[in-house]
Amino acid sequence: MFTIIDEKKAQLDAKRPLPKYTIRSLREKLNLEWTYNSNAIEGNTLTINETKVVLEGITVGGKTLREHLEVINHREAISYVEEIVQGNENLSAWQIKNLHRLVLKGIDDEYAGVYRDQQVFISGAVHTPPAPYLIQEQMEHLMTWYQGEAQTLHPIVRGAKLHAIFVGIHPFIDGNGRTSRLLLNLELMKAGYPPMVIKVENRLAYYNALDKVHTAHDYQDFIDLVAVEVEASLDLYLKAIA
Numbered sequence: 733m734f735t736i737i738d739e740k741k742a743q744l745d746a747k748r749p750l751p752k753y754t755i756r757s758l759r760e761k762l763n764l765e766w767t768y769n770s771n772a773i774e775g776n777t778l779t780i781n782e783t784k785v786v787l788e789g790i791t792v793g794g795k796t797l798r799e800h801l802e803v804i805n806h807r808e809a810i811s812y813v814e815e816i817v818q819g820n821e822n823l824s825a826w827q828i829k830n831l832h833r834l835v836l837k838g839i840d841d842e843y844a845g846v847y848r849d850q851q852v853f854i855s856g857a858v859h860t861p862p863a864p865y866l867i868q869e870q871m872e873h874l875m876t877w878y879q880g881e882a883q884t885l886h887p888i889v890r891g892a893k894l895h896a897i898f899v900g901i902h903p904f905i906d907g908n909g910r911t912s913r914l915l916l917n918l919e920l921m922k923a924g925y926p927p928m929v930i931k932v933e934n935r936l937a938y939y940n941a942l943d944k945v946h947t948a949h950d951y952q953d954f955i956d957l958v959a960v961e962v963e964a965s966l967d968l969y970l971k972a973i974a
C-alpha cells in the first residue's frame with residue numbers, strides 16, 4: 733500500500749545514525765512549519781517568519797497575546813510529543829489531556845486539559861460531535877482501539893485514523909484540531925518518521941477528507957493526504973543526508 737514510502741523510510745533507516753546537526757536543523761525547520769501551519773489552519777494570522785520571531789522570544793506588533801501564546805504553546809506541545817517519543821511511553825487519555833493543556837495554557841485555563849461539558853459544532857462540517865456525556869466513553873473506546881487493532885496497522889494509517897477519530901469526538905471546547913495534528917505526528921515519530929505538516933493551503937482538501945471520514949466512514953482520502961505529506965518530509969530528510 734505504501735511501497736514507495738516504505739522504501740524511502742528503509743533508505744533513511746539504513747543511514748542511521750543520522751548526522752546530528754543536520755537532523756537538528758531539519759527538525760527545527762519542520763517544527764516551525766508544523767507550528768505555523770497548524771496555527772494558521774485554526775485562524776492564527778502570524779506569518780511563518782513572524783512565527784519564527786515569536787519563537788525567538790520577540791513580540792510582533794499588532795498581533796494579539798493569544799496569537800503569541802498559540803505559537804509558544806505549540807512549541808511546548810511539540811517538546812512534550814518528543815519527550816513521549818523518547819521515553820517510548822504508551823499513548824493514554826491522560827497524555828492527550830496533558831498535550832491539550834499545553835495547547836490552551838494561558839488561553840483558556842478553565843478548559844485546558846479538561847473534556848468539554850457543553851455541546852460544540854465544527855463549523856462547516858456535516859458531522860456533529862457527540863454530546864458531552866458520551867465523551868468519556870468514546871475516548872475509552874478510542875484508547876481500546878489504539879491498544880488493540882490499531883497496533884496491527886501501518887503507522888501512517890494508525891496516525892491518520894487516530895487523528896480523524898479523535899477530532900470526530902472533539903473532546904475539548906477548543907484546540908481539537910491542533911491536538912489531533914500533534915497526535916498524528918506523535919504516532920509517526922514513534923515509528924521513526926519525521927513529522928509531517930498539513931499545509932494551510934490544503935485546508936479545504938483536509939476538511940473534505942475529514943468530512944468523508946465522519947459521514948461515510950471512508951478514510952482513504954485522508955490517509956492519502958497524510959501519506960503525501962509523510963513522503964514530502966521523508967524526501968526532505970533523504971535529500972539532506974544524501
Ligand SMILES: Nc1ncnc2c1ncn2[C@@H]1O[C@H](COP(=O)(O)OP(=O)(O)OP(=O)(O)O)[C@@H](O)[C@H]1O
Pocket residue numbers: 773774853854855856857858899904905906907908909910911912939940942943
Ligand atoms: N468539515 C470540517 N471543517 C472544518 N474542520 C473540520 C472538519 N471536519 C473536521 N474538522 C476538524 O476540526 C478542527 C477544527 O475544530 P474547531 O473549529 O472546533 O477548532 P479547534 O477545536 O479550536 O481546533 P483548532 O486547533 O484547529 O482550532 C479542524 O482543524 C479539523 O481537524
